[in-house]
Amino acid sequence: xxxxxxxxxxxxxxxxxxxxxxxxxxxxxxxxxxxxxxxxxxxxxxxxxxxxxxxxxxxxxxxxxxxxxxxxxxxxxxxxxxxxxxxxxxxxxxxxxxxxxxxxxxxxxxxxxxxxxxxxxxxxxxxxxxxxxxxxxxxxxxxxxxxxxxxxxxxxxxxxxxxxxxxxxxxxxxxxxxxxxxxxxxxxxxxxxxxxxxxxxxxxxxxxxxxxxxxxxxxxxxxxxxxxxxxxxxxxxxxxxxxxxxxxx
Amino acid sequence: xxxxxxxxxxxxxxxxxxxxxxxxxxxxxxxxxxxxxxxxxxxxxxxxxxxxxxxxxxxxxxxxxxxxxxxxxxxxxxxxxxxxxxxxxxxxxxxxxxxxxxxxxxxxxxxxxxxxxxxxxxxxxxxxxxxxxxxxxxxxxxxxxxxxxxxxxxxxxxxxxxxxxxxxxxxxxxxxxxxxxxxxxxxxxxxxxxxxxxxxxxxxxxxxxxxxxxxxxxxxxxxxxxxxxxxxxxxxxxxxxxxxxxxxxxxxxxxxxxxxxx
Numbered sequence: 001x002x003x004x005x006x007x008x009x010x011x012x013x014x015x016x017x018x019x020x021x022x023x024x025x026x027x028x029x030x031x032x033x034x035x036x037x038x039x040x041x042x043x044x045x046x047x048x049x050x051x052x053x054x055x056x057x058x059x060x061x062x063x064x065x066x067x068x069x070x071x072x073x074x075x076x077x078x079x080x081x082x083x084x085x086x087x088x089x090x091x092x093x094x095x096x097x098x099x100x101x102x103x104x105x106x107x108x109x110x111x112x113x114x115x116x117x118x119x120x121x122x123x124x125x126x127x128x129x130x131x132x133x134x135x136x137x138x139x140x141x142x143x144x145x146x147x148x149x150x151x152x153x154x155x156x157x158x159x160x161x162x163x164x165x166x167x168x169x170x171x172x173x174x175x176x177x178x179x180x181x182x183x184x185x186x187x188x189x190x191x192x193x194x195x196x197x198x199x200x201x202x203x204x205x206x207x208x209x210x211x212x213x214x215x216x217x218x219x220x221x222x223x224x225x226x227x228x229x230x231x232x233x234x235x236x237x238x239x240x241x242x243x244x245x246x247x248x249x
Numbered sequence: 250x251x252x253x254x255x256x257x258x259x260x261x262x263x264x265x266x267x268x269x270x271x272x273x274x275x276x277x278x279x280x281x282x283x284x285x286x287x288x289x290x291x292x293x294x295x296x297x298x299x300x301x302x303x304x305x306x307x308x309x310x311x312x313x314x315x316x317x318x319x320x321x322x323x324x325x326x327x328x329x330x331x332x333x334x335x336x337x338x339x340x341x342x343x344x345x346x347x348x349x350x351x352x353x354x355x356x357x358x359x360x361x362x363x364x365x366x367x368x369x370x371x372x373x374x375x376x377x378x379x380x381x382x383x384x385x386x387x388x389x390x391x392x393x394x395x396x397x398x399x400x401x402x403x404x405x406x407x408x409x410x411x412x413x414x415x416x417x418x419x420x421x422x423x424x425x426x427x428x429x430x431x432x433x434x435x436x437x438x439x440x441x442x443x444x445x446x447x448x449x450x451x452x453x454x455x456x457x458x459x460x461x462x463x464x465x466x467x468x469x470x471x472x473x474x475x476x477x478x479x480x481x482x483x484x485x486x487x488x489x490x491x492x493x494x495x496x497x498x499x500x501x502x503x504x505x506x507x508x509x510x511x
Contacts, residue, residue, distance in 0.1 A: 029358060029359065113344075116340055116342070116345070117338045117339070117340035117341070117342035118342050118343070118344055118345070120305075120338065120342060121336075121338055121341075121342025121343075121344075121401075122342075122344075123305075123331075124303055124305075124331060124334070124336040124338070124342075125331070125336075125355065125356045125359070125404070126328040126329070126331040126332045126356070126359070126360065127355065127356065127359045128328070132359075
């Protein structure tokens with residue numbers, strides 16, 4: 001009965017999401033954990049996002065220059081980069097890197113907490129474990145992924161500028177002017193942030209759900225980590241298509 | 250073992266795990282102020298009984314009353330009841346990213362509006378009670394098994410619960426640490442006016458500090474009485490457990506635990 005099992009899983013995940021939202025009452029404790037998680041899953045993801053962004057910027061610039069130069073439009077390389085980056089590559093690749101770096105650690109951490117009775121102990125102390133360990137991670141991801149996307153895009157554009165201007169020889173003024181003319185602050189940059197916030201929520205919810213419900217064994221933790229990365233990545237790609245179809249004309 | 254106002258009352262209780270009856274026809278009343286040892290071989294259902302006391306497991310039949318009220322099914326009411334029950338888990342359950350003092354402060358921060366200075370003082374008092382004032386800033390990974398168990402004990406006592414439940418408190422401890430923990434159980438029970446239920450298979454370390462002993466085997470209570478009466482028992486089932494005999498009425502080969510079973 002795979003359909004019944006799948007429906008049950010979706011229902012459970014929905015209830016889990018509701019429990020995360022209902023357990024997110026503002027408190028000093030939640031804020032303290034929230035700040036700590038911003039450091040753990042946000043700040044510590046910066047190096048991988050920086051490197052990823054720089055290489056994506058370099059690759060897209062090289063690819064764009066070769067394609068556009070055929071038509072004598074190599075000056076438009078920053079337009080191609082800007083639109084591709086803000087509409088698709090920035091939010092999606094940041095989310096995928098975030099899932100690999102932070103989503104897996106969320107699932108592993110919660111799985112180990114389950115295996116070492118920490119989650120049980122919280123419940124027995126009359127402390128809602130979802131509010132204590134899941135809610136701060138969820139909200140930190142919702143805040144951090146858009147910020148990381150902004151950082152990813154900045155690094156990609158900086159790397160692209162270096163390559164286009166100093167290696168290929170495109171005029172610096174044209175690079176910036178074309179980029180400025182083609183990318184709209186609200187429609188492109190704003191929507192990239194909205195998409196990123198949704199991807200952050202999806203990544204954190206999937207990772208938390210599989211980690212929180214992991215079988216309390218070493219194998220259970222490793223299965224949860226794999227599931228977190230695979231399921232969250234696929235969901236991000238699906239959500240990206242749906243959102244792109246709805247948001248961008 | 251009866252009393253007008255017991256702190257725990259189990260009536261005709263049946264507990265199932267994975268569709269299998271683990272315990273049946275359990276009747277028990279735990280009087281206030283006593284240390285009660287719940288003994289039994291591994292897999293006999295001791296931890297299942299504990300899960301029913303804390304509301305983690307719903308009875309298949311019968312009733313569980315704790316602190317004068319039936320264990321509620323409503324999650325909010327259950328959390329409220331749990332504030333009155335201190336539980337020391339077999340695996341300690343200390344949050345590994347918090348120090349010993351932060352772990353002990355956890356329930357105080359969650360359930361009281363006391364100022365930080367007062368919480369800090371209470372935490373040091375609790376750690377002092379278990380002899381670990383000096384380890385306040387240590388992380389769980391920096392503590393020995395016995396020390397971590399005592400930090401978990403201090404945390405379980407943080408809200409001054411009237412009922413303490415210990416799940417296998419001596420597992421993994423050396424004889425000296427075992428003696429320290431059991432001495433603490435007795436001393437804290439008397440000095441703080443608690444009632445303690447110690448779920449364990451460590452007979453010889455537990456009986457000296459217990460007021461009452463219960464033996465669980467073969468799905469039910471096979472003995473209930475004083476530790477002295479237990480030691481003097483000639484029941485073959487009890488004797489097999491106490492003397493550690495491989496052959497007897499308690500089968501050594503039990504059914505495997507399911508994913509749900511504790």
